[in-house]
Amino acid sequence: MNEYYKKSVAVFGMAIPMLLMAVIAGVGLYMSSVVTADYKVKKKAYDLAQKTLMETMELQGKVNENASYLAAWDHLMATETRGSFLEHWKTAEKKFSGKELTKSSHNWTNYSEGIGRGVSQPASQVNMSFTATFRAMQLSLMEMESKLPNMQLDSIKMTADNSGNAINFNTTFTVWTLK
Amino acid sequence: MCEHSTDNNRQMNEEIHPSELNIFQQYCRTVKLAKATSRMRNQAWYQDALELDVQIHCYLKDSGAAECFLYVKSQNSYEKIESLSSRQLEQREELEKFIDKTLALESARKANSLGVILYLADELSIASLGPEHQNPVEINHLREMMVEDPREVLDDKTVSVETHSWRLFPYAGAAAGNEFATAVAVSRRRSETLRVFREIGCDKNLPIRTCALSAPLCAIAALPLFAAARENGSISVFNYERFTLLAFFNSHCNLMMLRFMPHANGATIPTNLGPAVMATATAFELENPEISVLSMVNHDVEGLVVSLQSTMTASDIMLVESEEILRNKSLPLDLPIEMLVATESLDTEVYPLADNATFTAFREESWHLQDFLAADQDELDMFPDLEDMKLLKISRLAKLAAVILLTGVLAYAGYSVSSKTSSEAWSYKAQKKQASAITLRTELKRYEHWNNLLKDRSKAWVSMELIARLSPPDGSVILKDVKHQVNQRHDPKTNKVGFDKEWTISGFSNDKGLEHLESLSTRDGVKKLFRDVAMATGNAAYIPDVSQRDVTVSLRQRPNPGYNTVAPRKPGDMFRRAFTMTISQKFSGQDEMAIAGGNPSSQQR
Numbered sequence: 001m002n003e004y005y006k007k008s009v010a011v012f013g014m015a016i017p018m019l020l021m022a023v024i025a026g027v028g029l030y031m032s033s034v035v036t037a038d039y040k041v042k043k044k045a046y047d048l049a050q051k052t053l054m055e056t057m058e059l060q061g062k063v064n065e066n067a068s069y070l071a072a073w074d075h076l077m078a079t080e081t082r083g084s085f086l087e088h089w090k091t092a093e094k095k096f097s098g099k100e101l102t103k104s105s106h107n108w109t110n111y112s113e114g115i116g117r118g119v120s121q122p123a124s125q126v127n128m129s130f131t132a133t134f135r136a137m138q139l140s141l142m143e144m145e146s147k148l149p150n151m152q153l154d155s156i157k158m159t160a161d162n163s164g165n166a167i168n169f170n171t172t173f174t175v176w177t178l179k
Numbered sequence: 180m181c182e183h184s185t186d187n188n189r190q191m192n193e194e195i196h197p198s199e200l201n202i203f204q205q206y207c208r209t210v211k212l213a214k215a216t217s218r219m220r221n222q223a224w225y226q227d228a229l230e231l232d233v234q235i236h237c238y239l240k241d242s243g244a245a246e247c248f249l250y251v252k253s254q255n256s257y258e259k260i261e262s263l264s265s266r267q268l269e270q271r272e273e274l275e276k277f278i279d280k281t282l283a284l285e286s287a288r289k290a291n292s293l294g295v296i297l298y299l300a301d302e303l304s305i306a307s308l309g310p311e312h313q314n315p316v317e318i319n320h321l322r323e324m325m326v327e328d329p330r331e332v333l334d335d336k337t338v339s340v341e342t343h344s345w346r347l348f349p350y351a352g353a354a355a356g357n358e359f360a361t362a363v364a365v366s367r368r369r370s371e372t373l374r375v376f377r378e379i380g381c382d383k384n385l386p387i388r389t390c391a392l393s394a395p396l397c398a399i400a401a402l403p404l405f406a407a408a409r410e411n412g413s414i415s416v417f418n419y420e421r422f423t424l425l426a427f428f429n430s431h432c433n434l435m436m437l438r439f440m441p442h443a444n445g446a447t448i449p450t451n452l453g454p455a456v457m458a459t460a461t462a463f464e465l466e467n468p469e470i471s472v473l474s475m476v477n478h479d480v481e482g483l484v485v486s487l488q489s490t491m492t493a494s495d496i497m498l499v500e501s502e503e504i505l506r507n508k509s510l511p512l513d514l515p516i517e518m519l520v521a522t523e524s525l526d527t528e529v530y531p532l533a534d535n536a537t538f539t540a541f542r543e544e545s546w547h548l549q550d551f552l553a554a555d556q557d558e559l560d561m562f563p564d565l566e567d568m569k570l571l572k573i574s575r576l577a578k579l580a581a582v583i584l585l586t587g588v589l590a591y592a593g594y595s596v597s598s599k600t601s602s603e604a605w606s607y608k609a610q611k612k613q614a615s616a617i618t619l620r621t622e623l624k625r626y627e628h629w630n631n632l633l634k635d636r637s638k639a640w641v642s643m644e645l646i647a648r649l650s651p652p653d654g655s656v657i658l659k660d661v662k663h664q665v666n667q668r669h670d671p672k673t674n675k676v677g678f679d680k681e682w683t684i685s686g687f688s689n690d691k692g693l694e695h696l697e698s699l700s701t702r703d704g705v706k707k708l709f710r711d712v713a714m715a716t717g718n719a720a721y722i723p724d725v726s727q728r729d730v731t732v733s734l735r736q737r738p739n740p741g742y743n744t745v746a747p748r749k750p751g752d753m754f755r756r757a758f759t760m761t762i763s764q765k766f767s768g769q770d771e772m773a774i775a776g777g778n779p780s781s782q783q784r
Binding site: 149159 | 205570591604642
């Protein structure tokens with residue numbers, strides 16, 4: 001047997017090329033694995049971002065859908081004061097004669113012992129007394145409560161006026177405020 | 180990378196013994212030979228000359244011309260071709276022409292290899308083994324030693340191994356204590372001719388394998404063709420141009436000894452042949468053995484027979500003619516009988532003698548077909564052998580498989596990397612969407628907060644609508660006092676705050692009005708009342724059919740103590756019955772109307 005060529009063929013024909021190819025394959029696989037590892041991190045971030053984007057879009061849609069309401073409420077809450085509240089009543093009273101609707105008193109409390117009690121949103125409580133016909137009172141209340149949705153009724157008492165021509169109303173409202 | 184060597188380097192490398200090449204140069208030589216020659220594809224490069232399909236058999240009976248026959252193994256046909264003179268045998272150009280002419284013959288035209296077998300009938304030497312090598316058990320080892328280092332084996336340590344080639348030849352019929360083998364030598368004079376033949380083969384990229392046989396040894400192997408075992412033993416006399424070989428066989432026709440007798444001064448027979456035969460026969464106690472005389476080179480052997488008859492008077496002396504055998508086999512009549520036994524295995528059924536120990540050993544161990552002028556180790560080292568080529572072939576296949584595998588791996592890795600790096604995810608740069616999401620979420624929460632707080636859960640005008648519906652238009656019911664109160668209702672299951680609404684209505688009614696009130700004071704009646712209010716006002720807080728809400732009603736009636744239809748002082752005095760109705764509507768903390776943002780600590784107050 002000729003050992004001269006066998007060893008050389010085994011080394012240069014088999015071992016070295018195989019080793020070289022194994023190294024190339026190893027480098028290729030290593031690079032692939034590095035890229036795959038990076039990709040996993042990026043994909044996770046991307047998926048999260050996509051999910052966040054979808055959620056954001058969904059949120060954006062909802063916010064847009066409700067933006068007009070919120071804007072109106074913000075405006076309401078920012079502009080309405082106790083003074084403007086009384087102005088609204090005065091405006092409502094003007095639609096009726098004195099016999100039909102007369103606000104006899106009002107009293108503000110800086111907190112609510114009614115619906116707003118213990119609620120995180122600040123609220124005031126206003127107690128008002130009226131002498132009015134049932135119809136005038138209802139219409140006025142409808143106008144006021146529609147104009148000022150932050151009014152929540154805590155109680156209302158109706159008793160016949162001594163004159164027998166009107167009803168005495170005693171109302172207590174919780175009014176949501178910003179402060 | 181082997182391709183980049185210069186031509187000069189190649190030329191030099193081809194002539195350099197591989198031991199002087201570095202391992203890379205050795206590899207380059209292997210690759211080059213695999214590419215440039217048929218050594219990888221053609222197995223004939225590694226076969227013996229007698230195994231190849233097309234063979235040239237050259238019979239050298241003297242220093243003159245060599246008779247040549249073309250033998251095609253697949254057809255078992257011999258064809259006499261042009262002879263080679265001694266001058267031609269020594270000139271490369273002539274030998275090359277001879278090969279070309281032979282290959283141009285019809286029967287050799289398709290040859291992809293060529294065997295050149297030289298029958299050396301012009302000379303022979305016989306020598307004894309050394310006394311230290313007389314153990315028949317060592318015969319195989321001695322056979323190898325005889326090739327590698329003949330002096331070690333031979334008795335005569337002065338023999339030349341440079342000018343002669345030595346081989347072992349067994350005496351299967353040797354009696355115990357006698358020589359069991361002998362050493363046979365031929366001159367190396369024709370080794371150059373065979374080397375040139377092999378070189379021509381290399382140049383032509385055609386495997387030319389050579390072999391030099393001793394014609395007398397082949398002649399001995401041919402004995403079964405015409406001889407049989409004799410009870411008294413037998414002697415074969417092979418007459419060649421320059422010598423006569425005597426072979427002594429025992430009663431089983433097993434070879435006991437060879438005796439070489441040179442011809443003196445151009446004689447065709449040896450002197451004193453008869454006495455020599457007789458002396459040896461006597462030594463082996465062969466009484467009147469049968470004597471076969473074979474004239475191997477067509478000499479007149481009459482004198483030889485007479486010489487034998489003069490001493491072996493009682494022996495049968497038989498003159499063997501090979502023509503009859505050749506005629507029976509339809510072979511050329513001038514074909515040397517040695518060629519027949521070199522190319523054909525004797526059938527033991529046809530030739531029973533071939534089954535004895537001597538000829539069985541010849542057949543199985545090819546003692547008579549030993550190559551006396553085989554290529555030396557240095558020449559063999561110049562070329563990779565079959566195993567090297569096989570390894571190279573395997574390495575190529577392995578490399579091909581590895582390249583395919585590597586390509587697959589790299590393609591997969593490349594595709595994987597490419598698909599990943601070209602994806603949106605790879606090029607994605609993180610953006611600060613989180614902040615906007617938080618802002619939007621905050622905004623949405625703010626909306627939900629205010630949407631909850633501003634729900635129409637408790638409206639005075641809607642409550643008044645409910646009260647209004649208690650008294651029918653016909654005036655059968657009038658109301659005296661109405662009290663409506665909303666109270667928080669804490670639900671530990673949720674952080675939302677539920678609430679209860681309660682209406683306490685007192686008034687007066689007549690019987691018809693009472694019926695109306697009673698109709699409202701049932702579960703269905705009060706629900707209908709609430710449903711009607713909800714429909715009329717659009718206020719969802721009055722929808723009764725919600726699982727988290729409950730509406731109850733109670734009606735307490737009694738006779739009106741102020742009843743006086745004659746002189747009523749108040750409108751209520753006109754009604755016979757007085758009543759008190761209590762309506763409760765409960766909203767749990769899980770109701771959509773429940774107040775969000777409940778502060779548990781504050782709720783405890």
